[in-house]
Amino acid sequence: MGRHREFDVEKVLDAALCVFWRKGYEGTSYADLTEAAGVERPALYSAFGNKEALFRKALDRYSERYLDYIPEALKLPTSRQVAAHILYNAVDLNTRHPDHTGCLGINGAVAGSDETEPVRQALIDFRAAGQAQLHERFERAKAEGDLPETANTEALAAFVMAMTHGMAVQAKAGFSRDMLNAVADQALSTWPTKSS
Amino acid sequence: MGRHREFDVEKVLDAALCVFWRKGYEGTSYADLTEAAGVERPALYSAFGNKEALFRKALDRYSERYLDYIPEALKLPTSRQVAAHILYNAVDLNTRHPDHTGCLGINGAVAGSDETEPVRQALIDFRAAGQAQLHERFERAKAEGDLPETANTEALAAFVMAMTHGMAVQAKAGFSRDMLNAVADQALSTWPTKSS
DNA sequence: CCAATTTCATAATGGTCGTTATTAAACCAC
DNA sequence: GTGGTTTAATAACGACCATTATGAAATTGG
Known part of the structure; x- marks a missing residue:
């Protein structure tokens, strides 16, 4: 029960992956991430944890997909x-x-x-x-x-x-x-x- | 006339070079630079210009020295x-x-x-x-x-x-x-x- | 339909970023 | 030694950083 997630977690992860890929970990800001993903900051935190956790998940996905x-x-x-x-x-x-x-x-x-x-x-x-x-x-x-x-x-x-x-x-x-x-x-x- | 500079410009540049070498441009802060150089921020600005100019001078010195x-x-x-x-x-x-x-x-x-x-x-x-x-x-x-x-x-x-x-x-x-x-x-x- | 729960968007948090006013100290010419 | 000039140190600036408190919207079980 409760409200449903309105975004596709994998699509957002792919968007984050592309930003990290281009700008690196340190060069990527949450402003970059939210713009690329079309999802607000708190949604990223609740879905993936903090920036480091998000990067690690993006790296895993990079391995699998590329x-x-x-x-x-x-x-x-x-x-x-x-x-x-x-x-x-x-x-x-x-x-x-x-x-x-x-x-x-x-x-x-x-x-x-x-x-x-x-x-x-x-x-x-x-x-x-x-x-x-x-x-x-x-x-x-x-x-x-x-x-x-x-x-x-x-x-x-x-x-x-x-x-x-x-x-x-x-x-x-x-x-x-x-x-x-x-x-x-x-x-x-x-x-x-x-x-x- | 006027007060003399109290630090050795080349030594400070070498210190900055070492920090950039280790942490990269984006990973280096003025806190890092002042600590390594033993010189306050305004002195760095007056001697070398802003962070980008300082990095370029460090890169030149890198070329010459290494x-x-x-x-x-x-x-x-x-x-x-x-x-x-x-x-x-x-x-x-x-x-x-x-x-x-x-x-x-x-x-x-x-x-x-x-x-x-x-x-x-x-x-x-x-x-x-x-x-x-x-x-x-x-x-x-x-x-x-x-x-x-x-x-x-x-x-x-x-x-x-x-x-x-x-x-x-x-x-x-x-x-x-x-x-x-x-x-x-x-x-x-x-x-x-x-x-x- | 109501109550509980989850997600949403807005906006605020404290901290650090690069960059400078500001003021006190040191120097040289006169 | 005094006035003009340069440097030094302190502390402030607005902007942006990663992170989160807050309250409204949406959904489902009872």
Whole structure:
């Protein structure tokens, strides 16, 4: 019983996600959020909690809605295909939406005031989780003989992640999709092979 | 005539630079700046102008004091040495100071509120200037036969910059110097050669 | 139809933001 | 040493920050 909610929670979360994506955590104000969502402040608080909780929910939704290419990539047969799938799909995601280029994992917060530290750390953990999955996958590739015994799988995973981070920065700076794809090409040209 | 300034302008600028380096432009408040510099607000305004002007001066000083390895790199004989010098020195710079890891060009601002847009753009230009120098140097390498005729020098320059950006993000996330050096190794592992 | 409950919009909270008046102190030329 | 000028420190400015108190509107169970 009681009055019904008049807005679609998921639509509002998507709107908030887009704002965070564009302006980062610290750069986003409730004025921005209410304008984008078409919903007043107290409604946001009652539906999602405070700003940090809202950001964390937006980050979860980002994972679900936009990063499905990562589990896809991990299932591919060779480590090179895994890396290629991730890099090219990252370029696509970073340049697909003209009003929020780059990546929430980077735009959200790289540096910031002390008050934003928990969010910054959450993003560090978020990125580390992706890197750990990649590391694990490359370990499997080594066991399967897809990667040479000498391969530093941890560094390889960190390298792919560094590329996605760097390209995200460049996408946010306005780099074209074509340019970033060429950058990804160059990154993949360094990929180790079993027979070298 | 008139009273003398009681603080060292360069020391105060260095202090401000360190704060911006750690917290970024938007994450830095005048409370932070005055505490770090040991100088009151009005003194900062009279010596440097407003927050944006102070940041721009800090960025200039950053260039002079910390990025001298870039002109050094450009003078090296081969494009591979140029890239290696930049990447390893970037790792060093990104991890040398425990209280401000990463790079001001990235930490300063990747995303932010609309008010920070001029600073964000200044950093984009700043990074683009470095990339242009690199591009030019790689063009020369191609003319000298150091790089193959087929090399995409613009993408190569963007690739090296993407690596520095990505490693800067990782350094700010706490990655070790050793890990980042291994990432740089991977990036350099298949630099294009004249004879391939 | 009434009472209980939930959401709504308005507007206020205390705090911090960047930026400056304001006034006292220190200096130099005369 | 006095007058003119520059800097220093205190404290204030309006604006915006995230958060919430308040009361009207809407809904359902009894």
